[in-house]
Amino acid sequence: MPKLNWKILTKKRDSSTQGLPPGKEDLAWVTNTVTLISGEHDAILVDTFLSVQHSKELVDWVAESGKNLATIYVTHAHGDHFFGLKLLLDRFPNARAFATASSVAGMQRQIEPGFIKSFWEPRFPGQVPPQLVAPEILEGDTLYLEGEELKVVELGHTDTSNTTALHVPSIGLVVSGDAVYNNTHPYLAETDENTRNEWLRALDTIEALHPQAVIAGHGVLDPDSSPCHIEETRRYIRDFNSVAASTSTAVELYEKVLALHPNRVNPGSLWATAKALRGNAKVAPVEMKLEVVVIPVASVERSKDFYSKVGWRLDADFHFDNGFRVVQFTPPGSAASVQFGTKMTPVAPGSSRSMYLVVTDIVAAREQLASHGVVVSSVFHAGEPGANFEAEGSRIRIGGPSPDRASYGSFATFSDPDGNSWLLQEVTTRLPGRVESGGTLFASVSDLQEALIRAATAHGEHEKRTGAHDEKWPVWYAAYIVAEQAGKTLPL
Numbered sequence: 001m002p003k004l005n006w007k008i009l010t011k012k013r014d015s016s017t018q019g020l021p022p023g024k025e026d027l028a029w030v031t032n033t034v035t036l037i038s039g040e041h042d043a044i045l046v047d048t049f050l051s052v053q054h055s056k057e058l059v060d061w062v063a064e065s066g067k068n069l070a071t072i073y074v075t076h077a078h079g080d081h082f083f084g085l086k087l088l089l090d091r092f093p094n095a096r097a098f099a100t101a102s103s104v105a106g107m108q109r110q111i112e113p114g115f116i117k118s119f120w121e122p123r124f125p126g127q128v129p130p131q132l133v134a135p136e137i138l139e140g141d142t143l144y145l146e147g148e149e150l151k152v153v154e155l156g157h158t159d160t161s162n163t164t165a166l167h168v169p170s171i172g173l174v175v176s177g178d179a180v181y182n183n184t185h186p187y188l189a190e191t192d193e194n195t196r197n198e199w200l201r202a203l204d205t206i207e208a209l210h211p212q213a214v215i216a217g218h219g220v221l222d223p224d225s226s227p228c229h230i231e232e233t234r235r236y237i238r239d240f241n242s243v244a245a246s247t248s249t250a251v252e253l254y255e256k257v258l259a260l261h262p263n264r265v266n267p268g269s270l271w272a273t274a275k276a277l278r279g280n281a282k283v284a285p286v287e288m289k290l291e292v293v294v295i296p297v298a299s300v301e302r303s304k305d306f307y308s309k310v311g312w313r314l315d316a317d318f319h320f321d322n323g324f325r326v327v328q329f330t331p332p333g334s335a336a337s338v339q340f341g342t343k344m345t346p347v348a349p350g351s352s353r354s355m356y357l358v359v360t361d362i363v364a365a366r367e368q369l370a371s372h373g374v375v376v377s378s379v380f381h382a383g384e385p386g387a388n389f390e391a392e393g394s395r396i397r398i399g400g401p402s403p404d405r406a407s408y409g410s411f412a413t414f415s416d417p418d419g420n421s422w423l424l425q426e427v428t429t430r431l432p433g434r435v436e437s438g439g440t441l442f443a444s445v446s447d448l449q450e451a452l453i454r455a456a457t458a459h460g461e462h463e464k465r466t467g468a469h470d471e472k473w474p475v476w477y478a479a480y481i482v483a484e485q486a487g488k489t490l491p492l
């Protein structure tokens with residue numbers, strides 16, 4: 001009969017990731033698991049819980065075992081595995097807590113007040129114990145329980161760096177930390193392709209121990225602790241790697257992995273991972289383009305003549321039986337248009353003032369308008385702030401372009417027959433932050449051809465790297481071309 005026994009305690013908690021895409025609400029939770037390995041008198045606890053409440057329940061559970069808690073071993077430096085430590089040590093003052101040196105260093109970073117405040121508190125409001133401590137550094141790789149050896153197994157990067165498992169050879173038990181997950185989405189947010197491969201090697205290491213039971217740090221409510229979860233976790237990481245190589249957005253990555261593993265709990269972990277790996281996963285704001293401004297006019301025909309004369313493009317002139325009529329004009333190069341007509345606005349004709357027309361050369365623009373027969377003011381600059389909104393003849397409209405020809409500094413004005421007024425402004429260099437970085441423009445067919453050829457060449461390299469044909473090449477091309485023009489990092 002083996003000298004040692006083990007048992008586990010699992011506690012369900014909410015997922016630490018909020019705001020995941022809808023559809024998997026019933027799976028949006030996870031358990032943490034701790035393990036008590038005991039001999040005749042003494043016991044070793046592996047890992048603790050996070051919250052004050054779960055820690056209290058853990059204290060009671062250990063006390064009820066009737067064993068003397070000699071040691072607490074913490075497998076890795078994530079708060080959900082050691083934040084309860086102080087409460088345990090207060091209740092069992094003879095126990096000593098240990099972890100490897102690199103884990104202890106990681107835990108010290110986890111419990112820095114700034115990190116608690118910015119990372120843990122928002123995720124677990126009011127649940128983080130007020131006093132947090134890190135364990136002592138374990139010398140060597142062996143713990144003893146009533147003469148039996150328990151071996152610390154260095155696993156390298158699994159869900160975080162420098163993780164470990166605890167192996168109890170005499171009973172064929174591996175407490176895997178977070179290297180093995182039981183029907184739960186693994187936390188891959190801290191990984192890249194290299195560290196995911198490190199994780200796969202960690203699974204090989206655990207498998208090579210031929211355990212009879214493997215404790216997963218996170219799993220379902222009543223986990224079976226079967227070694228089959230080594231292979232299950234391996235399959236998940238491999239699936240993740242191949243999906244990651246063939247998707248470009250967080251949502252796509254999330255949905256494709258989810259489709260392969262629909263029933264695992266805690267999809268929030270996958271969502272956190274997708275966001276971390278695919279950058280900004282905030283849903284892009286819905287575009288709202290200011291496209292049409294309605295101007296009030298008294299005579300539709302007269303206005304139509306005027307704006308035709310100005311040289312703007314007539315887009316529409318629609319009449320309806322009920323007397324409604326709409327006319328639309330667009331200034332050259334403008335993304336926005338104006339509309340006027342009948343039954344369109346209760347506003348008095350001529351009351352739209354100082355509508356900006358931005359030009360790159362104020363003198364040329366003024367000359368062109370004048371050549372069309374438009375009565376346009378002379379070019380001026382502001383003698384005082386706000387002069388551009390003053391009427392012609394104001395003393396603070398100073399004649400001539402701004403002396404240094406500063407961008408935004410030179411103006412001219414004209415009005416339509418009703419008195420709706422237009423303000424020409426010269427803009428040569430835009431203020432920072434006022435240029436849409438995603439705007440992608442091609443001046444000619446050949447410019448576009450060359451961009452496509454560059455994207456195709458880079459995509460050939462991409463396929464060589466991944467070793468797979470990419471069916472979604474148009475998505476990749478588009479991302480490449482937009483990034484290239486915006487001067488951003490190109491996709492690989």
Ligand SMILES: [Zn+2]
Pocket residue numbers: 078080081178217218
């Ligand atoms: Zn964990």
